[in-house]
Amino acid sequence: MSTAAVLDRAVPVTRRRRGGWSWLRGVAITVVTLVFALPVVWMFAAAFKTNVQVTDPTVGLVFPPTLENFANVLADGAILPAMGNSLLVGVVSTVLSAVLAVPAAWAVGRFGMRSTGSLVLVARIVPAISLLVPWYYLFAQAGLVGSYTVLVLSHMFVSVPLILWIMISFFEGLPVELEEAARVDGLSAFGAFLRIALPLAAPGTATAAVLAFVASWNNFMFALVLADENTETVPVALFSFISYASTDWGGLMAASALMTVPVVVVALLAQKHIVAGLTAGATKG
Amino acid sequence: MQSHSVDRSHRRLRWMMLAPALAFVGLMIVFPLLFTIDLSLTDAFGAVNAGAEHVGLQNYGDALSDGRRFWPAVWRTVYFTVGAVVLETVLGLALAMLMRRAFRGIRWVRTVLIVPLLATPVAIGILWLLILDPTNGIANQLLKSVGIAPLEFLGSVSQSLPTLMVIDVWQWTPMMTLLLLAGLSTLPEEPEEAATVDGANAWQRFRHVVLPMLGPTIATALVLRSVDALKTFDILYATKGPGGGSAFEAETLNVLAYGLTFDYQEYALASAVLVLFTLFIIGVVLVLRRYAGRGAA
Numbered sequence: 001m002s003t004a005a006v007l008d009r010a011v012p013v014t015r016r017r018r019g020g021w022s023w024l025r026g027v028a029i030t031v032v033t034l035v036f037a038l039p040v041v042w043m044f045a046a047a048f049k050t051n052v053q054v055t056d057p058t059v060g061l062v063f064p065p066t067l068e069n070f071a072n073v074l075a076d077g078a079i080l081p082a083m084g085n086s087l088l089v090g091v092v093s094t095v096l097s098a099v100l101a102v103p104a105a106w107a108v109g110r111f112g113m114r115s116t117g118s119l120v121l122v123a124r125i126v127p128a129i130s131l132l133v134p135w136y137y138l139f140a141q142a143g144l145v146g147s148y149t150v151l152v153l154s155h156m157f158v159s160v161p162l163i164l165w166i167m168i169s170f171f172e173g174l175p176v177e178l179e180e181a182a183r184v185d186g187l188s189a190f191g192a193f194l195r196i197a198l199p200l201a202a203p204g205t206a207t208a209a210v211l212a213f214v215a216s217w218n219n220f221m222f223a224l225v226l227a228d229e230n231t232e233t234v235p236v237a238l239f240s241f242i243s244y245a246s247t248d249w250g251g252l253m254a255a256s257a258l259m260t261v262p263v264v265v266v267a268l269l270a271q272k273h274i275v276a277g278l279t280a281g282a283t284k285g
Numbered sequence: 286m287q288s289h290s291v292d293r294s295h296r297r298l299r300w301m302m303l304a305p306a307l308a309f310v311g312l313m314i315v316f317p318l319l320f321t322i323d324l325s326l327t328d329a330f331g332a333v334n335a336g337a338e339h340v341g342l343q344n345y346g347d348a349l350s351d352g353r354r355f356w357p358a359v360w361r362t363v364y365f366t367v368g369a370v371v372l373e374t375v376l377g378l379a380l381a382m383l384m385r386r387a388f389r390g391i392r393w394v395r396t397v398l399i400v401p402l403l404a405t406p407v408a409i410g411i412l413w414l415l416i417l418d419p420t421n422g423i424a425n426q427l428l429k430s431v432g433i434a435p436l437e438f439l440g441s442v443s444q445s446l447p448t449l450m451v452i453d454v455w456q457w458t459p460m461m462t463l464l465l466l467a468g469l470s471t472l473p474e475e476p477e478e479a480a481t482v483d484g485a486n487a488w489q490r491f492r493h494v495v496l497p498m499l500g501p502t503i504a505t506a507l508v509l510r511s512v513d514a515l516k517t518f519d520i521l522y523a524t525k526g527p528g529g530g531s532a533f534e535a536e537t538l539n540v541l542a543y544g545l546t547f548d549y550q551e552y553a554l555a556s557a558v559l560v561l562f563t564l565f566i567i568g569v570v571l572v573l574r575r576y577a578g579r580g581a582a
Contacts, residue, residue, distance in 0.1 A: 025383060025388075026388075028383055029383055029384065029388070029394060032380055032383070032394075033393075033394050033397050035455070036397050036398060036400070036401060036455070036459065037397045037400075039412060039413070039416060039455070040400055040401070040404070040412075042412070042415075042416060042423065043408070043412045046415060054415070055418070055421035056421070057421060057422060057423045057425070057426035058426065100305050100306040100309055101306050103302040103303075103305075103306075104302055104303045104305070104306035104307070106302060107298070107299040107300075107302035107303045108303070110299070111295065111299045119307070119310060120310075122314065123310060123314055124509075124512060125512055125563075125566055125567060125570060126314060126318065126563060126566075127516050127539060127542070127559060127562055127563060127566065128516070128518075129518070129539060129542050129543055129546070129559060130317070130318065130321050130542070130556075130559035130560070130562070130563055131313065131314060131317040131318070131321075132546075133317075133321055133324065133542075133546050133552060133555060133556060133559065134316075134317035134318075134320035134321055134324065135317060136333070136546070136547075137320070137324070137329075137333050137552065138320075140333040141333055153313070156309065156313070157310075157313045157314070160306060160309055160310060161310065164306065188294075189294065189295060189298050190298055193302075214403050217405065218403075218404075218405040218406060218407075218519075220405075220406065220407050220518075220519040220522070220523070221518055221519065221522075221543070224522075225547055234405070235405055235406075235407040235408075235519070238405075238407050238408060238411065239407055239522075239523055242411060242414075242523070249415055252411050252415070253411075253412070253415065255408075256405070256408035256411055256412060259404075259405050259408050260400075260404050260405065260408055263400065263403040263404050263405070264400055266403065267396050267399040267400050267403060268396055271392065271395050271396045271399055272395075274399055274403070275395060275399065275463055275467075278399075278402065278460065278463055278464075279463050279464050279466075279467035282464045282467055282468065282502060282505050282506060282509070
């Protein structure tokens with residue numbers, strides 16, 4: 001029997017097997033999706049419950065919603081300024097990190113300097129606290145603790161390696177021929193970067209920037225130590241909410257929901273890019 | 286020669302592009318690391334400008350002979366990391382195999398999987414505090430409805446760490462799944478088709494064809510996840526507070542180092558713990574890189 005004939009016979013066999021199992025696969029995927037989705041759904045539901053409903057486990061996902069918790073959170077005076085702080089620190093640290101990291105990633109991706117890439121791995125390995133202790137020590141002596149500058153610098157410690165990591169594999173995936181053609185047409189290497197590579201890298205840069213912003217938005221430890229009451233970010237504000245008002249579940253869930261909404265929006269709009277960014281560099285081994 | 290000068294200008298350019306980022310990373314990592322090592326050899330304590338004297342390796346001796354806080358924290362770190370990462374790898378692989386072939390609605394499933402990865406760990410921690418509240422939480426309500434006795438979860442000394450492990454599994458299994466799906470998408474089709482022709486069933490194809498080819502991706506994913514799991518802080522601190530609870534039941538090395546530094550101002554001892562912790566993480570990475578790829582293959 002020829003190979004082609006064997007394959008002809010083999011294909012329907014696999015198809016039939018898959019068809020027989022597909023309902024089971026559908027059930028499994030549905031169950032898994034619910035396991036990952038329901039806790040987050042529960043958070044959003046609890047945000048719209050009264051404080052009596054939120055601690056009554058017999059109240060499920062169907063109830064008359066109230067905006068009371070959001071009103072309380074916004075009136076509290078801590079969460080709203082903290083959101084402003086988080087936004088400011090997130091945007092500034094992301095933009096500065098991209099300015100530093102994108103050209104560096106291009107240089108590594110184009111000229112193949114993998115040893116620099118391993119420095120990124122070092123940045124990922126080192127526990128952030130072991131940097132936080134000296135930073136705190138030095139910044140406290142310089143009287144800088146509590147300033148936006150310190151927060152931005154500390155968040156850049158996460159964002160620069162993150163953007164480097166994602167953009168190195170992005171630039172490696174871009175065809176080098178376009179830049180070479182531009183060089184032949186008289187552009188300098190830097191010109192080729194600026195006019196050819198950078199525009200082509202816009203989707204990758206956007207993805208890396210979004211992930212860097214999310215990392216900053218979520219960062220808890222740095223702000224816990226380096227921020228004061230005027231510069232505290234949302235996770236820290238949320239944490240002090242637990243300590244001082246541990247019974248206000250509705251308020252806590254409303255504040256948590258407000259924090260999570262931007263993330264859900266990003267996940268809905270750009271899931272393909274986000275997945276590419278999260279898994280960048282993982283398949284090279 | 287022209288190509289020679291091009292080479293030189295190339296080299297100059299790439300250093301100009303690299304230098305700012307390298308300088309930043311160096312200043313923010315290398316210098317603080319050296320500072321931590323130096324601090325670990327002193328008796329720094331209390332006010333940050335109090336001045337300190339070098340006392341040799343005394344802090345390392347103190348840490349390594351501390352059976353009350355240090356060693357239990359080491360074991361908790363190991364227990365939490367091994368438990369969480371093993372579960373995440375097995376479940377993540379199973380889920381990746383489920384999602385390998387496209388299906389209707391895969392977009393939505395992927396979106397649902399991303400949310401735990403991007404959501405704020407502190408908010409996630411608070412959410413699980415509510416879900417797992419021993420008296421008012423939905424978790425015990427669900428257990429009751431299927432006839433299981435209620436659990437204390439984060440309210441108990443013995444159940445805290447396993448509970449936190451499960452939360453970590455909920456939050457990070459999607460990361461494993463996405464990494465492994467990326468790896469699966471790069472695999473060639475032919476070996477599996479050949480195995481099918483040879484009469485291999487689905488399990489045999491998975492065990493003897495897919496798994497060995499996926500080895501390098503699994504190894505990379507294991508390294509990335511283990512490093513992050515070892516350093517878990519936010520969710521532990523947000524749910525259990527300073528010291529990991531009244532009996533230190535969720536105090537891992539990271540939480541211990543944080544507490545020593547910022548709750549007790551034991552800068553020198555904390556630095557020694559951190560140096561040991563960093564060496565430990567580096568050791569884990571080296572061992573995993575050396576053996577994980579081979580073990581999976």
